[in-house]
Amino acid sequence: MKKIILAGGTGFVGKYLKKEYLKLGYKVIVIARNNGDLNWLDSAKIAAALENSTLLVNLAGKSVNCRYNEKNKAEIFSSRTETTNILGEAIKNCKNPPELWINASTATIYRDARDRPMTEKDGEIGTGFSVEVAKKWEHAFFNFEMFKTRQVALRMAIVLGKDGGVIEPFDNLVRFGLGGQQGDGKQMFSWIHIEDLYRIIRFIELNKNRNGVYNCSAPHPITNNTFMRTFRQVKKISFGLPALALLLRIGAAIIGTETELLLKSRWVLPERLIQHGFEFRYPTITEALTDILKK
Template sequence: MTKKIVLAGGTGFVGKYLEEKFQNSGYEVILISRKEGHVSWNNQAGILEAIDNSEMLINLAGKSVNCRYNAKNKEEIFNSRTETTRILGDAILECENPPSLWINSSTATIYRHAEDRPMTEEGGDIGSGFSVDVAKAWEKSFFAFTLPETRKVALRMAIVLGKDGGVIPTYKNLVRFGLGGIQGSGNQKFSWIHIEDLYQIILFFREKKELSGVFNCSSPNPVTNRELMSHLRKALNTKIGLPSPKWMLEMGAILINTETELILKSRWVIPERLEKAGYKFKYSSLDEALRQIFTK
């Protein structure tokens, strides 16, 4: 029998990478999404059929936060995470042969703005504001389910870096147009993870059956925004990088329909539980990650 994995909301940058990786490893990968050709979120019977007899369920669903936080977008961001998680949990409860592992996305944004010390799973301070409220509700929806046969892992993911999407094209354009200087004070921390490490961490959880609960999914070596932009200029062989003060970013965010929180919030997150469990990062330093990303 072909091994089966279900990717919920797996149509973006991360989902496409995971889909290809698992298919190359011999898995049948079934996607649940709003796109034609996939199992629809409105198809309860189809979702149950997809999840039943699967080895693993990975939920990446959620409207992009790269938008203005008006009332309509806030509601969609919130519901696209909590409702999809509820739908999946309800389906698992009905499965005759439920998956042994359910990995649900969460976000490193759940922690407060931190420039004084790193945030770990045990010692980190939960923040406040809209993004944090979404993250807390997301995890609450996930852990509300009691599933005796299904182990649950919530990944508090940092910014995912890789060749073919995510934030890299945006940063690349900034640097190439001479705007690769610091953003805001430049002191805010940038926590990140290479997309290949994200995939390897999922495999790690598949094998380490004693692990469950909340895990920070980030490189052990976050950098400041100042260091990030310096590394990017070096990787792209660009010497000039004009700074972008906060007021300029605020104006630009309105023009391009996004929020400055994505750039200015200091996310200082350390993967303490992963490292204690024995996971070894393939790309632990930003230099290594960027070298792989920008090598043709």
């Protein structure tokens, strides 16, 4: 029986991957702080679980949907770099380590882009807290030189799916008439359907010569205005009040998050995936939202 290890596997993406890999007949072992098969403190058990495994996917990290105070910043950094280091050291102690180690990263590593899209080859790394998190996360990952284990970092765009993630808050906004653009609406919105995220992981798993960094995003990013308009159209709701940037800042402070999640322009293209022949099941936002919102 093939075996996959899902580190940080109790969240939105982890639960989906677990369900799909169980369908394939894999043995699935989840590492998590709570409600996992293994705890992060069980270093010996983690190393034992990694022995003879086919795939390790590391999704661990504190949510960035919070205020960026010093306490939260420290936890956001440590929850990513420390767990990556734990896994890397465990792999080094394996006699038969995982064939492939996929580590989550984020498309937020690129600068705020309104002039051109960012690809793996010519994307420009940005500045600021979120970018520093992504840089240190990837550094911790690639700092390990593995001889028997392929390493791939997925710079994931915003993941859209039925049971969790960002869809529910957007759905609430649209249903209550607040589903207009955020800010000027011209910021780019890069995204990926969760099914295509799973299919990308399988694609990389099955193609044994794939390694390095991949942008994990749909091939047709849109503006925030187009995203909200399409969301309303799929929901058959004609009207949505826009949210000015100032009001978003006030609202973000009240609910304990940051406006960057809505206002940063993320314009990312999956150049390497397309070059290597990956075909998206949900390449456009209309197709993705129609599938996600139909129930």
